[in-house]
Amino acid sequence: MLTASDLLQGVPGATSPLFARRLATHGDRIALLTGDGELSYRELAEKVAQTAARLGVRRRLVLLVGANTADALVTYLAALAAGHPVLLVPGDNDEAVRSLTAAYDPDVVARPDRSGRWQLDERRTVSAHQLHPDLALLLSTSGSTGSPKLVRLSYENLQANAESIATYLGIRKDDRAATTLPLHYCYGLSVINSHLLRGAGLLLTGLSVADDGFWNLFRAARATTFAAVPYTFDLLDRTGFAELRLPHLRYITQAGGRLAPDRVAHYAELGRRGGWDLYVMYGQTEATARMAYLPPRLAASHPEAIGVPIPGGSFRLEAHPDRPGQDTGELVYSGPNVMLGYAERASDLALGRTTHELHTGDIARRTSDGLYEIVGRSSRFVKILGLRIDPERVEALLHRHGLTAFCAGADDELVVAVAGGNDTDAGRVRRLVTGEFGLPPRAVAVHVLPELPRLATGKPDYETVRKLGRGPAPDEQPSDLCTLYAEILDRADVTEDSSFVSLGGDSLSYVEMSLNLERVLGQLPPDWHTTPIRDLRGPAPAQPAPPRGSRRRTLETGIALRAATIVLIVGSHIHVFYVKGGAHLLLAVAGFNLARFHLTPSAERRERVRHGLRSISRIVLPSLAWIALVLPLTDDYGLTNLVLLHSVLGPHDSDTAMHFWFIEALTYILVAAVALLGLRIVDRAERRFPFALPMTIAALGLLTRYDLLGLRDRIHLPSAAVVFWLFALGWAAAKADTTRQRALVTVAAVATIPGFFPGEPFRDAVIAAGFVLLVWVRSLPSLDRVNTVAGVLASSSLYIYLTHWQIYPLIEDFSGWLALLASLLFGIGYAAVASWVTRRVSGLRPTMRRPGQE
Structure with a gap:
């Protein structure tokens, strides 16, 4: 068996890079930190030696399904150390794995099995291929992870680029880099190679920078750096990165595409204030990873530049007909990290060097300061109706007008x-x-999308953009779903990349949308409201369905509770039965819905506020319209009701004027929640602590729930001030991702609800039971006909609550049950009228956006 000592001395295939063979020289320094623990360099070297021994000394092609895990990294290093060429493929793309396996017929496949256990599938003991002695690594070119066209990299390429990067970044042994990019991506791999070269530590994680858990790991590991692509900075903005305390952060690197100059300058200034550096870098897979870097001291003053060549590399500008000029041309790079060449079939693995310098395809200019700046890309030029168009210039034009866009040419458009x-x-x-x-x-x-399509690396997905021009096939189900979304949400900008949440869906439209989708798809995934339409698919054809009314369905608990509680509220007011507590339970459901529909991590702060205000308007406007209509017809209400201020201004001794307390309380609470979330500091806190924040708000609400400040004896507290702890608990319930969190919020509810209505334990029990159901049971077994009735009642619940005060007194003396039915039907009718008026006022004809439509 090969030992760490063997690796130190070198094994057959001794041209393999030193960073893979000299791991043990770094001794007991920490090499890897994961969520499961730490691994020293000595321990890592032993694991690499064991895997290298299993692979043997006879060279074979190893297909490695990449992931940011210790198993994948050990296999990568073992193959390099033992001289086996590695074909790295993305772990999140099964199609790419199948395609490249078929195209290159690897001798060994390393990947996790279905249970997640790492395995080496040795398909043969002797390679079926002729492998060139210098061939070390095969990587997909950017944006073509399933294409058989691969970049052939040598051992010298890997070692030289690692040394160059480690030099200009000044990587130290005490540095620790977080793996923010995937292993199969050349940029992410270069972080690993260069840090292992210097004996630095790696924080191995697959978490996104948008995940709170990532920053917890980052701080606990005392990490000093992470790598970012342009999209990473969008995520950093959403997570409130500027306010994070990262005492050990030394620098951030950026590559993987052009970062807008204003963003470079902004983050360079953040770094200056925070005591860390920003390295803007430039590279391509064909150059192993890096070709240029911008010294941090120049980032603020020259944010548009890619900088200077890396140590050991050089640039020249080759004249280009589209960009004449002495200091402008196609950027051509030379250096020891330039690839051997491309491979398009298995027989190409026997080739040696076919490329000596790299024509980058980028148009650049050299400034008077000796810096290089990319001004366009020749390979992206498209000819449309005889005109040569540079899509990058189109993107730059739109950026100057405050728009973020991806552009591509497709079929003369x-x-x-x-x-x-x-x-x-x-x-x-x-x-x-x-x-x-x-x-x-x-x-x-022109296609307006809630989010632009990106590859797993964060780079623009231009192939998806190009396909937008052709439009979906008429028989594709997502197109029908787009039409359904457009009709229900009254939107004219629906695309297959849209989701219910991104289109501004709220609790009122959610009911109708979910029930219609459930009929179309057969079964809804739990996260359908945040899932893009293109990823929603219906069931395979089956046997003839039973009669519609008898079909077995499921009904979401939130919808069931809304339908049941409105019936209980109206019936209890009429006294046909007495089951109170429904209105207070609806407050918890409202908090649950706010968190579920408006507080998704991908939604920006302004978007959250805009959607929140839209939901408030859908409550306030029909309420004001109805109160204004009935105010002249009855003495029950006053002007304070018309402006929804009765809870504040009174009169507090009127039994009828308080009919709309629930509408007022819900409005006040939503206004307060939206105002809070509009604050940058609260928005950041919610993203970092999505469960802890509402639990803290609920705890503060107990001050008024139990009157711990003694305010009730001195001033009249509006209902909203007394009951908002229920709303906050519902919010927390929606953000409870673990069993422990669900148990905690349940205990909080069960402990604080009893006693809220003195002498009415059954009323308390109704609220507590409904809350427990909401937390633990996300859907209930149902029938098609039951779903239809529940959906209509739930979506009309606000309108039924508004109008039943005027309807049931007209009929209750004749029949209480008939009064209940009439109240429900009238509210449903008012809901239909309000919806019709809203659509007429908006002036929209809801249609699916098709190619070329505005």
């Missing part, structure tokens, strides 16, 4: 995908592009 919402004017985008580049409007297809 320019496809422009713009990040935005319902207020983004696609016509304005088209006019900007046509006015600048001289294209006719019919040649520019």
Whole structure:
């Protein structure tokens, strides 16, 4: 068996990079930190030696399914140390694994099995391929992870690039880098190689920087650096990175695409204030990873530059017909990290060096300061109706107008995908592009998307953008779903990348949407409201369905509770039965829905506020309209009711004027919640502590629930001030991701609800039982017909509550049960009228957005 000592001395295939063979020289220094513990360099070297021994000394092609795990990293290092070429493929792309396995017929496949246990599938003991002695690594080119076209890298490439990166970054033994990028991506792999070279530590994690758990690990590991692509900085903005305390952070590196100059300057300034550096870098897979870097001291003053060549490398500018000029041309790179060449089939693995310098395809200029700046990309030029268009210039144009866009050419049209919402004017985008580049409007297809498509590495997914231009096939189910979403949500900007939440769906539209989808799809995934439409699929054809009313279905607990409680509220007011507590339970459900629909991590702060205000308007406007209508017809209400201020201004001795206490309380609470979440510091706190924040708010609510401040004897507290702890507990219930958290919020509810209504333990029990059901049982068995009735009642519950005060007194003397039925039906009718008026006022004809439509 090979030992760590063997690796230190070298094994057959001794040209393998030193960073893989000299692990043991770093002794007991920490090499890897994971969520499961630590691994020293000595221990890592032993594991690598054991795996290398299993692979043997006869060279074989090893297909490695990459992941940021110790098993994958050990296999990678073992194959390199023992001289086996590695074909790295993404672990989250089964199609790429199948495609590359078929194309290159690897001798060994290393990947986790279905149970997650790491395995080496040795398909043969002697390679079926002729492998060139210098061949060390095969990587997919950016954006083509399933393509058979691969970059062939040598042992010298890997070692030279690792040494160069370690030199200009000044990597030290006490540095610890977090693996924010995947192992199969050349940028992520270069972080690993360069840190292992210097004996530094690696924090191995697959968590995103948008995950609170990542930063907890980062701080606990005393990590000093992490790598970022442009999209990473969007995530950092959403997580409130500027306010994070990261005392050991030394520097951040950025590559993987151009970061806008204003963003470079912004983060360079953050680094200056925080005591860390920003390294802007430039590279391609064909150059192993890096070709240039911008010294941090120049980031603020030259944010548009890629900098200077890395140590050992050099640039020259080759004249390009589209960009004439002495200091401008295609950027050509030379250095020991330039690839051997490409492989497009298994027989190419026998080739030696076929590439001596790298034509990057980027148009660059050299400034008077000796810095290089990318000004365009020749390989992305497209010819549309005889005009040569640079999509990167289109993106830059739109960026100057405050728009983030990806552009690609497809079949004589320019496809422009713009990040935005319902207020983004696609016509304005088209006019900007046509006015600048001289294209006719019919040649520019604009698609407004809630989020722009990206690859797993965070880079723009231009292939998906290009496909937008062709549009979906007419028989594809997602197209039908787009139409359904457009009709129910009254939106004209629905695309297959939209989700219920991204389109501004709320608790009122959620009921109708979920029931319709459940009929179409057969079964709804738990997170359907945040799932893009393209990822929702219906069931396979089955046997003829039973009669519709008898079909077995499931009904979400939140919808069931809303339907049941409105019936209980109205019936109890009429006294046909007496089951009170429904209105207070609905407050908890409202908090649950706020968190579920508006507080998704991907939603930006302004988007959250905008959606929250829209939901408030859908409560307030129909309420004011109804109260204004009945105010002249009855003496029960006053002007304070009309402006929803009765809870504050009174009169507090009127039994009828308090009919709308629930509407007022819910409005006040939602306004307060949206106002709080509009604060940057609260928004950051919610993203970092999504469960702890509402639990803290609920704890503060106990001050008024138990009157611990003695305010009730001195002033009149509005109902909202007394009951908002229930709303906060519902919010926390939606954010409870673990059994422990669900148990904690349940205990909090069961402990604080009893006694809220003195002498009415049954009323307390109704609220507590409903809350427990909401937390622990997400759906109930049901029937198609039951779902239909429950859906109508739940979606009309607000309107039924508003109107039943005026309806049931007209009939209750004749029949209480008939009064109940009439109240429910009238409220349902008012809901239909309110919905119709809303759509008429909006002036929208809800349709699915198709290619070229505005």
